[in-house]
Each structure stands twice: as C-alpha cells, then as structure tokens.
Amino acid sequence: MLSVGFRALFRREVLRFVRRPKNTFMPPAITNVLYFAVFGVILGGRIDEIAGYPYILFIVPGLIVLGAISNAFENASFSIFHGRWNEYIHETLTSPLSYAEMVVAYVGASAVRGLVVGIIIAVVGRLFVPIGIEHGLFLIATMVVITALFAGLGIIGGLVARDFDDLTVMNQFILRPLVFFGAVFYSLETFEQAWQVTLSLLNPMVYMVDSVRYGLLGHSDLIGVGVLPAPYADFAPLFSLGVLTTATAAVLAIDVYLFKIGYGLTD
Amino acid sequence: MPPAIETVDLVKEYGDLRALQELSLTVEEGEFFGLLGPNGAGKTTFINTLVGLVRKTGGDARVFGHDVEDDYRQARDAIGLAPQEFNVDRFFPIKEVLMHKAGYHGIPEDEAADRADEVLKRVGIYDKRNERFDWLSGGMKRRLLLARALVTDPDLLILDEPTAGVDVQLRHDLWDLVTELNEEGTTILLTTHYIEEAERLCDRVAIMNEGRKVTVATPDELKERGSDTIAVRLESEPSTAPDLGAYAHETTVSGDRLEVRVDDGGATAPRLLNDLEARGFEIADLEITRTSLEEIFVDLTRSEDRTVTRSSAESADGSDDESSAKREREREREGVA
Numbered sequence: 195m196l197s198v199g200f201r202a203l204f205r206r207e208v209l210r211f212v213r214r215p216k217n218t219f220m221p222p223a224i225t226n227v228l229y230f231a232v233f234g235v236i237l238g239g240r241i242d243e244i245a246g247y248p249y250i251l252f253i254v255p256g257l258i259v260l261g262a263i264s265n266a267f268e269n270a271s272f273s274i275f276h277g278r279w280n281e282y283i284h285e286t287l288t289s290p291l292s293y294a295e296m297v298v299a300y301v302g303a304s305a306v307r308g309l310v311v312g313i314i315i316a317v318v319g320r321l322f323v324p325i326g327i328e329h330g331l332f333l334i335a336t337m338v339v340i341t342a343l344f345a346g347l348g349i350i351g352g353l354v355a356r357d358f359d360d361l362t363v364m365n366q367f368i369l370r371p372l373v374f375f376g377a378v379f380y381s382l383e384t385f386e387q388a389w390q391v392t393l394s395l396l397n398p399m400v401y402m403v404d405s406v407r408y409g410l411l412g413h414s415d416l417i418g419v420g421v422l423p424a425p426y427a428d429f430a431p432l433f434s435l436g437v438l439t440t441a442t443a444a445v446l447a448i449d450v451y452l453f454k455i456g457y458g459l460t461d
Numbered sequence: 462m463p464p465a466i467e468t469v470d471l472v473k474e475y476g477d478l479r480a481l482q483e484l485s486l487t488v489e490e491g492e493f494f495g496l497l498g499p500n501g502a503g504k505t506t507f508i509n510t511l512v513g514l515v516r517k518t519g520g521d522a523r524v525f526g527h528d529v530e531d532d533y534r535q536a537r538d539a540i541g542l543a544p545q546e547f548n549v550d551r552f553f554p555i556k557e558v559l560m561h562k563a564g565y566h567g568i569p570e571d572e573a574a575d576r577a578d579e580v581l582k583r584v585g586i587y588d589k590r591n592e593r594f595d596w597l598s599g600g601m602k603r604r605l606l607l608a609r610a611l612v613t614d615p616d617l618l619i620l621d622e623p624t625a626g627v628d629v630q631l632r633h634d635l636w637d638l639v640t641e642l643n644e645e646g647t648t649i650l651l652t653t654h655y656i657e658e659a660e661r662l663c664d665r666v667a668i669m670n671e672g673r674k675v676t677v678a679t680p681d682e683l684k685e686r687g688s689d690t691i692a693v694r695l696e697s698e699p700s701t702a703p704d705l706g707a708y709a710h711e712t713t714v715s716g717d718r719l720e721v722r723v724d725d726g727g728a729t730a731p732r733l734l735n736d737l738e739a740r741g742f743e744i745a746d747l748e749i750t751r752t753s754l755e756e757i758f759v760d761l762t763r764s765e766d767r768t769v770t771r772s773s774a775e776s777a778d779g780s781d782d783e784s785s786a787k788r789e790r791e792r793e794r795e796g797v798a
Contacts (some may be wrong), residue, residue, distance in 0.1 A: 198567045281546060282548050288512045
C-alpha cells in the first residue's frame with residue numbers, strides 16, 4: 195500500500211509537468227515531427243532498407259528511447275535542482291516521508307513523463323509509417339526500466355549540479371551523444387570492422403535502443419552481432435533487460451543513499 | 462512525557478567552523494520558548510538540525526523523545542516550521558502548496574483541502590488561495606509561511622524570526638495568533654532579534670552566542686540579573702561624588718544630578734535617601750530606571766569580534782580569523798547559520 199505522503203509527492207511531481215505541456219510535451223512532439231520528416235522521409239527515401247526494415251521504421255525505436263530517457267532525466271534533474279535552488283525542496287525534506295519514498299516518488303513521476311513522451315513519439319511516428327508491436331510485455335518492461343534508470347540518474351544530476359548550466363551540459367553533451375552513437379540511426383550489423391562493434395558495445399545506450407527495437411520490431415542487433423555465445427545468442431535482449439534492471443536498482447539505491455546523507459540537500 | 466526538544470552536547474561543525482558548541486537545551490511540552498542571539502549565534506543551525514536540514518556533527522537531539530536522525534520521520538511529523546527564508550513552491554497556487562505539505566504528512570487529500578482553507582482563513586489570506594506565491598505581498602508571504610507550518614497541526618511550532626521586516630499590524634496579528642496557539646497546547650520555539658517580542662511572548666528564553674548557550678531563564682529572571690540606576694536631583698550641586706558604601710556599584714555626578722547604579726533600585730532607594738540626607742544633601746527629585754532586557758542581552762552577548770573554530774574552541778583562546786568570519790557571515794546570509 196502506497197502511503198498518503200508518497201502519493202501526495204508523486205501527484206505534485208506529475209502535476210508539475212502535466213500542467214505545462216508547452217514546456218514538457220510540445221517540444222519532443224515537434225522535434226520528432228522534424229526528425230521523421232527529415233531523416234525518415236527526405237533522407238530515408240534515399241537509403242536502402244536496414245536489417246530488412248524501411249529506414250524510417252528502423253529509427254522509430256531509437257527516437258522513442260532518445261525522447262523518453264532525455265525527458266525522464268531532464269524532469270528529475272530539473273525538479274531536484276530547481277527545488278534546491280529555490281529551497282522549496284525543504285517542504286519535502288522536513289516532512290515525515292522516508293528517503294526511499296521521496297526517491298521513488300521523484301523517479302516514478304519522471305519515468306511517467308518519459309513514458310508519455312515515448313508514447314507521443316510513437317504516435318508521431320505512426321503518422322509517417324505503420325508501426326507494430328512484436329513483443330509488447332518486453333517493450334513495456336524495457337521502457338519502464340530505462341525511464342526509471344534515467345530518472346534515477348537525473349536525481350544524481352540534480353543533486354550534483356551547482357547551477358543550471360550543469361544540467362544543460364549533462365543533457366546535451368553527455369546524454370545526447372551517447373544516444374546518437376547508440377545505434378539509433380544505424381544498425382551495428384552495418385559496421386565492417388570488429389572494433390567498431392566492440393566500441394559500440396561499451397555504450398550502454400546500445401542496449402536500450404536494441405531492447406526497444408526488439409520489443410517493437412522484433413529485431414535485435416545484439417543477436418545479429420552475437421553478443422552472447424552461440425547457444426544463448428537469442429537471449430541477448432533478455433540479458434540486456436536484466437543488466438538494465440540491475441543498473442536501475444543500483445542507481446535508485448545510490449539516490450536513496452544520497453538523500454539519506456543529505457548530499458546537496460542539507461548542510 | 463518527554464520534553465518537546467531535548468539536546469545534549471549538540472555540535473555542528475562546518476569544516477573548521479563550529480556553529481553549535483556542545484549545546485544542551487530542554488524545551489518542555491507546552492512551553493513558549495524564545496531563542497535569542499546575535500547574527501551567527503547558531504539559532505537557525507539549531508532549528509535546522511531539528512527538522513533535518515542540517516546533519517549534526519555530534520551530540521544528541523530529540524523531539525518529543527524521537528531522535529532527529531534515527532527516528533526522523535516521527536520527529537519531523539511533530540514539527541511545523543516557519544523559516545526565515547521564503548522557501549515556497551512557486552509552481553502551484555498557495556492552497557495547493559498547503560495541500561501538498563499536508564499530504565506529505567499523511568493527511569488525505571480531502572482533509573488536506575479543508576485544513577488548507579482553515580489555516581488560510583486563520584492567517585487572513587484565504588481570498589488569495591488561488592494565487593501563486595510570487596504574487597503575494599511581503600506580509601502575505603510571511604503569513605503563508607505560518608499557514609504552511611500550521612497545516613499539519615504540529616505539536617511543536619518553530620518560528621524562525623517570523624516578524625523580521627513586517628509591519629506593526631502584522632506583527633501584532635502574529636503575536637496574537639501564536640499566543641492563541643500556545644494556549645491551545647502547541648509548544649512554540651521562537652527565534653527573534655526583537656527583545657520586546659521575547660519579553661512579551663516567551664515563558665523562558667535561551668540566549669545564544671557563538672554556538673553556545675549563554676543562559677536560560679524567564680524574562681523576569683533575566684531582568685533581575687541587571688543593575689538599576691537611581692537618579693537623584695539635588696537642591697545644590699555637590700563638589701564630589703559621595704562615598705555611599707558597597708551597595709552603590711558606581712556613583713557619578715553631573716551638575717545637580719547624582720546617578721547611582723545599584724542591584725535593586727526599589728529596595729535600595731530608601732537607604733540611599735537616608736545616606737544622602739545624613740551627608741547633608743537636600744533632595745529635589747528621584748527617579749529609578751530599570752535595566753532593560755535589551756541591555757542585559759547586549760551585556761550577555763558582548764564579545765570580541767571573533768569566530769569560533771574547532772581549534773580555537775579546543776584551545777579556548779579564540780584567535781581572530783577573518784576568512785572564517787567572512788564564511789560565517791556568508792552562511793548567515795544563506796540561512797545556514
């Protein structure tokens with residue numbers, strides 16, 4: 195049973211972004227219309243199929259991941275940092291909520307924003323190309339895990355940041371490059387050199403994009419490049435989900451620890 | 462029943478700076494307790510330690526018997542805090558801000574809405590319930606901080622300089638309200654720079670200086686610790702100040718006016734008159750001036766301009782440290798100290 199206090203904080207966090215759709219939902223919708231129009235229709239029309247899928251369909255999962263995790267991260271980091279900056283996070287910190295309840299409420303609400311943005315991007319993509327869902331439960335589980343993971347990382351970002359520029363740096367200069375090199379716009383199978391694949395596999399975004407692509411299209415680059423040994427190669431998406439879930443649990447534990455010691459929150 | 466607040470040897474250090482030094486203090490349930498001290502005395506640090514905004518370095522702190530760190534949920538649930546700073550959620554209308562705060566304390570949404578209305582009416586800004594914080598005047602903002610502290614119906618209400626910078630009318634309104642709350646059973650901890658406020662409202666006051674408790678007493682007891690001045694106007698100017706004995710701590714002459722500083726002006730005046738008449742002086746007029754609480758406060762907290770650091774506290778010789786003093790002033794501005 196979720197406590198009244200937890201529900202109050204979760205509700206407050208969700209209302210904060212729901213009541214500002216111009217700031218929270220409109221930008222990813224417009225950006226993705228542009229992505230699909232330029233990369234999918236104009237450039238995609240000149241590109242052959244990738245892994246047997248039209249290019250515009252192939253990039254849908256990556257764009258969903260990009261929008262979902264960016265918004266989950268941005269929401270959590272902004273909410274924490276803005277609360278610190280204006281000190282109204284004291285309303286939460288001086289309440290009898292447990293540290294775990296505080297973290298789960300902030301992470302949960304930010305994950306919800308990420309999921310809603312992911313759905314918006316899917317709907318925008320559907321305007322350009324028919325999209326099916328091959329592994330629905332796997333897709334849902336992956337989306338929940340990766341938005342929670344980046345919301346959890348956003349909490350750390352919000353606690354570590356010293357000014358608003360730090361938040362911008364984290365999102366624009368760390369998150370986005372990793373996603374763009376996370377096989378959003380290309381397949382790992384297109385690499386001709388083994389080191390290119392090996393280097394890509396060091397990027398955690400590859401596993402997220404691949405998992406969502408597997409859930410939506412039924413295609414996994416990680417199976418194709420043989421990330422797991424032969425008898426287990428087809429379990430690559432499940433392996434990815436397991437690793438991502440473990441990473442999410444670890445990040446949430448760090449969040450709770452930081453709240454407990456008051457890092458960035460108390461003197 | 463455990464005390465509302467009980468701290469034993471409470472210490473807070475910021476690096477080399479000691480903001481609280483082995484502070485032991487007890488506030489009984491139902492008391493109206495004042496915390497007085499100059500800027501940087503550690504009043505806000507003390508309060509923030511109780512509510513969880515400052516992590517103590519050492520010692521113990523309990524609220525109604527609950528340790529502020531081990532049992533932080535119970536301790537925080539008992540406290541309503543009206544801070545100095547305007548740390549209010551700007552995203553929502555003020556009624557929703559209060560509902561959220563009540564919600565965090567486990568109060569269901571419907572009841573939270575009723576309570577928000579009730580406290581907004583009580584502090585006199587109900588008609589502004591749908592406004593955002595930034596649209597309120599300074600006085601209304603101060604009222605809202607009090608409303609937010611009250612919406613959880615706390616057993617311990619902490620008011621950190623609630624009347625700083627407010628007009629006379631609002632100050633009296635706030636005094637009436639907190640007096641009423643105290644009479645209803647709420648324990649109140651008030652920090653203030655206004656001696657009159659402490660004298661008027663508090664059952665007991667603690668005077669703090671440089672992170673230490675200087676004394677704890679009732680306002681009357683404090684005033685008794687001061688000396689009084691008996692001013693006597695004589696019919697003729699004396700050539701020198703008369704020698705009056707040990708009860709006169711200081712005797713000064715200015716024209717036909719003789720001023721004598723004594724412990725208790727009322728009790729000493731007849732003896733003084735007799736002594737003066739015995740020495741041939743004719744008395745035209747007499748006036749007794751009681752020491753104000755403010756003068757006693759200044760006397761108790763008068764100290765060299767020094768900052769207490771861990772090393773200076775250990776060696777007890779308090780050397781000046783300009784950079785530390787600057788840092789302490791910065792912390793004070795930031796609402797830390």
